[in-house]
Amino acid sequence: MATVSVCQYHPGGFSFENCKRNALLEADINKLGFSSPAARKTGTTICGVVYKDGVVLGADTRATEGMVVADKNCSKIHYISPNIYCCGAGTAADTEMTTQIISSNLELHALSTGRLPRVATANRMLKQMLFRYQGYIGAALVLGGVDCTGPHLYSIYPHGSTDKLPYVTMGSGSLAAMAVFEDRYRPNMEEEEAKRLVRDAIAAGIFNDLGSGSNIDLCVITKGKVDYLRPHDVANKKGVRTGSYRYKHGTTGVLTKAVIPLNLEVVEESVQTMDTS
Amino acid sequence: MITVFPETDRKYIYADRKDEPSLKMNTRGLRSQLKDSVPVTGLCPQAGPYGVQDSLRRGFSSVKNELLPSHPLELSEKNFQFNQDKMNFNTLRNIQGLHAPLKLQMEYRAAKQIQRLPFLPSSNLALDTLRGSDDTIGFEDILNDPIQSEMMGDPHIMTEYKLGIL
Numbered sequence: 001m002a003t004v005s006v007c008q009y010h011p012g013g014f015s016f017e018n019c020k021r022n023a024l025l026e027a028d029i030n031k032l033g034f035s036s037p038a039a040r041k042t043g044t045t046i047c048g049v050v051y052k053d054g055v056v057l058g059a060d061t062r063a064t065e066g067m068v069v070a071d072k073n074c075s076k077i078h079y080i081s082p083n084i085y086c087c088g089a090g091t092a093a094d095t096e097m098t099t100q101i102i103s104s105n106l107e108l109h110a111l112s113t114g115r116l117p118r119v120a121t122a123n124r125m126l127k128q129m130l131f132r133y134q135g136y137i138g139a140a141l142v143l144g145g146v147d148c149t150g151p152h153l154y155s156i157y158p159h160g161s162t163d164k165l166p167y168v169t170m171g172s173g174s175l176a177a178m179a180v181f182e183d184r185y186r187p188n189m190e191e192e193e194a195k196r197l198v199r200d201a202i203a204a205g206i207f208n209d210l211g212s213g214s215n216i217d218l219c220v221i222t223k224g225k226v227d228y229l230r231p232h233d234v235a236n237k238k239g240v241r242t243g244s245y246r247y248k249h250g251t252t253g254v255l256t257k258a259v260i261p262l263n264l265e266v267v268e269e270s271v272q273t274m275d276t277s
Numbered sequence: 278m279i280t281v282f283p284e285t286d287r288k289y290i291y292a293d294r295k296d297e298p299s300l301k302m303n304t305r306g307l308r309s310q311l312k313d314s315v316p317v318t319g320l321c322p323q324a325g326p327y328g329v330q331d332s333l334r335r336g337f338s339s340v341k342n343e344l345l346p347s348h349p350l351e352l353s354e355k356n357f358q359f360n361q362d363k364m365n366f367n368t369l370r371n372i373q374g375l376h377a378p379l380k381l382q383m384e385y386r387a388a389k390q391i392q393r394l395p396f397l398p399s400s401n402l403a404l405d406t407l408r409g410s411d412d413t414i415g416f417e418d419i420l421n422d423p424i425q426s427e428m429m430g431d432p433h434i435m436t437e438y439k440l441g442i443l
Contacts, residue, residue, distance in 0.1 A: 009430075
């Protein structure tokens with residue numbers, strides 16, 4: 001019997017053992033007419049804007065799985081460091097894992113340097129990792145934060161390119177949100193105006209794009225303070241029922257009534273103490 | 278004698294063991310140093326010591342499996358660490374001169390030899406500290422952690438492979 005011997009230690013990380021098998025299975029399934037299960041995506045609207053004192057990030061809260069809403073209230077604004085937050089669009093697992101890995105790496109880096117991490121560092125780490133995997137990690141991110149050099153906002157695409165801009169949008173609803181930004185953005189806005197602008201941009205994405213929906217989350221980052229407003233605005237309330245389907249008492253007439261008392265006597269009584277150790 | 282690879286060639290650093298009287302290893306052990314590298318241009322064919330396909334140890338192979346990788350990222354990921362090191366050493370050589378990568382690779386060689394038996398997981402602490410990967414987390418730490426794998430390699434075969442006797 002020929003066995004495949006393991007001659008060396010496998011280093012860990014991604015394993016491509018099942019790729020050929022998966023491709024064969026997919027071909028077989030497609031021949032039968034079915035489709036393989038789709039990954040959960042966050043067809044999304046995310047956006048960010050730099051205002052006078054800092055950065056405002058906004059996101060909707062719908063996660064889709066094909067044509068079905070998988071999560072009506074998912075959180076798309078991920079923590080990276082106390083002064084940096086990141087919105088994620090694309091495959092939900094990819095954005096989740098990527099932001100967690102970068103958050104851990106930034107924490108280790110900050111412990112090593114002894115300083116508050118910079119947004120440019122997080123950007124560089126993210127773009128190098130995404131480029132390494134050539135776009136197979138489907139994470140489109142809006143990274144924003146305030147560090148010692150001021151407020152910064154980056155958009156990072158799944159293949160690893162980044163843009164540093166005063167206002168960015170990503171996701172399937174990005175065009176709707178960008179339309180609002182292009183109309184009403186101006187540099188050095190006040191906080192309330194910036195929050196209203198981001199809220200309106202996300203609302204445009206929610207109401208005009210099928211992949212985005214539910215509530216609007218905001219994250220306002222300033223020097224030394226972060227306001228995570230979840231939900232900032234419940235734009236889509238689930239409908240309230242206007243009528244009641246309960247029948248009134250007395251709808252069904254009672255014909256006969258028979259009462260049979262069950263006489264039970266106590267046979268045995270025992271007390272079992274709870275194990276609270 | 279230590280040979281450094283020139284930029285365009287695919288050879289590797291190796292120490293000529295014939296010059297070390299203290300190490301009584303036969304020169305067959307040299308093969309154990311060279312065989313672990315994956316040539317960048319293609320997948321390694323499952324060749325055994327006589328050049329033919331090694332069914333007993335590597336299993337059946339098909340031409341289709343050997344020609345193309347099963348995923349576009351497979352080759353790039355297999356060689357990633359190696360390529361990164363190569364690029365970094367080249368940059369270091371261009372900036373600081375030949376002595377810098379030479380000294381560093383000597384330390385790498387020394388640290389790589391601090392291992393447990395081939396079939397046991399080694400912590401690679403010195404190697405990690407040299408590389409700087411002791412304060413980074415990547416997918417290789419989270420996914421498929423070899424310390425948590427459910428299967429262990431056969432001790433005899435792994436030791437033989439390490440010594441180049443296999």
